[in-house]
Amino acid sequence: MFEGVTILTTFAIAMTMVVLMPKLMERLRLPAILGFIIAGFLLGPAAMGLIKEDGPVIYLLAELGKLLFMFFVGFEIDLDDFKKTRTRSITFGVLTFILPFAAGVLVGRLTGFGWNASLLIGSIIASHTLLAFPILQKLGLTQHPTVLMVVGGTIFTDIASMLVLAVTVSVHLTGFSWSFLGKEMLELAIFVPLILFGAGNLARKAIIRYGQKPELRVTIMLVVIVVCAEGARIINLEGIVGAFLAGIAVKRAVRGKFAVEQLEVTSQALFIPAFFLTTGFLVDPVVLKQSITESPGMTFGMLAGVLAGKTVAALLTGLIFRQSRPEMGTVASLSFPQMAATLASAVVGYQCINSQGVRLLDATFVNASVLIVIVTCVLGPILTERYAKQMRQDATAEAKTSSASESEVAVAPDVATERRSLCS
Template structure:
């Protein structure tokens, strides 16, 4: 259905739906991000056509939103917690990445996808979002060893999934060769420390020197994110990889959140919702229906590979480190939800063309991923809510243990899960490194 709307009327309709639908999803105990996607479905070409699918404004807003989302994913990674649980976290992180990865590759090949697409499918389901983390915070079990290992292991899966995405997109667009792969690895070896250490120092100095007002800080951060994204594209990586690394590096450099608080408000109110709106535009009910009817095994296989792979990884880790059954179930349920990073990777794969104009992933797979997101985001928190109370009395990590846990900082879950400090922001000078 198509109606004639003035740009301002369309904008008002979109903003109203962005306010209402995410709250409705939360009342239904569903992730608010689904409300953004539903808004995109309603205002997109599938229904009312309020917003032009390929309009330059929404395209730009969605692109910036995608970069900002991945920036905040990186910014909320707690490297200190990862260091304290490094050994156990690496085991769980490796297992919860590689098992779904292998299953995803097998699934992709079984349904006729090429090796590059199949590898990308594997990496898409190997990452996860800690959607149920607030449940653990309310129960006071974030210091439990199994919970901390799961949280820290997420860092491994996020970084590994982003790197696989980068290589897969590059191979699809330019073709595979040993020479190309070696060049790509060398470029990565230069690019990662350049962003992690070089760009972060530049940003820190710029904020200290010029960032006396919130407006300037926001502009500096936006420039840093875009520069990191464009630098990634120069070496044929996806821009979200640069934004992700920029988030990690600036967290280290700024030693606090006050410098990004204003950027966070802007991102969550305009840019990130625009990205999910654009994702909603891709949902085609005709294609979704056809996917379910013609390829029900692919949808079922995607669900089985995700849930089965994550559950097996949690069980093997629990067996190795003697976690209780409740702790093991909690680990599995925490790693089930597939959310915005999964959607972002799927959309990037869908938008990647090779020299012959062929997409890396098709619309059918993107719609299957949307179904995976819905199911996993419902099942994961429900299981966490049932299993986590049984570990409330479990012993916390002992201070005498080799890997004590002191940090309880929550990772970034989704655009709907805000994190706001109730303390007044310190002055910029307080970001200087103590001598």
């Protein structure tokens, strides 16, 4: 039906949907992000077929979009504020990794997977993607202590899950080796400080020397992000971890947004929407049916493990640090979405074949992963928007109450002074 459509016409249709679909979602009181995902489904191979999922152009745009998305998540972090929530971030990070991880290992063992594959399954559902972060940006909550706690916890879950991936793949291919595990830990201990302290300073010096024009600053920042992402891949981490750390590093070294203003505009207009469009490509009714009918225990067990594990982690963290109900709801829903790291790890596990011709993970698991991605990516943003709005209302009310109390304290001495003067 659309075989004669030129690539420029396809681009125009895609960009039109990128503009219109988020607006439609907002009118339906749904997160705008869902508009991109639905547009991707309609344009993708399962519906209209206008865009091929393996096309080199869309792949490049989506890959850059994924990296830029995580870069700006990292860029929103102010390390000075982050230090204030360090204890909370570590606590939440450990809980939100360990609980889903244990659930995933249990589901893997109960559905017939070996220990090595089950450990990988646990790590896959333990990670999460901050898909709903743009909602918090829109509501002005990115510097809220609860949000900083979730973002800090994400560092732990992503790095831990990628480390488990690297170890399980190595064990499947060559057998377990303590030397390999030690090598991975050493590389990680070198890589993280190198990015946090080296990449940011390098970017600042390059911008000072060569970045007089906006287009040059965009180019410099793209190079920094891609190099950090590739550096992460060299040590068997997902590229998004490197991009995320690059965002933190650049924010630390370059105060203000002048270095990334033009890059942010370009990213929000083209690259990041392309990333969400390709997520919509995964929505395939046939695959969804197969996941439900052929492996219900795996599919619903993993889904329950994600939702229950992340929710319990949020509740325990909230009880420990006395957070409000909207804060706990925001924490849980923000950590629901399974996307970038989940799909990447699932595909790597499927493509990992040892010398006996055995895959680490089978196609059934990949299908189940797709369904989990869809459900969590739909449910997470919807709940995040709901709870985050309540959290903002509570914060606004608390600020007004605090302001009123300060005004009363300031006025009280003046009233007393006036009474004394009248009496005299």
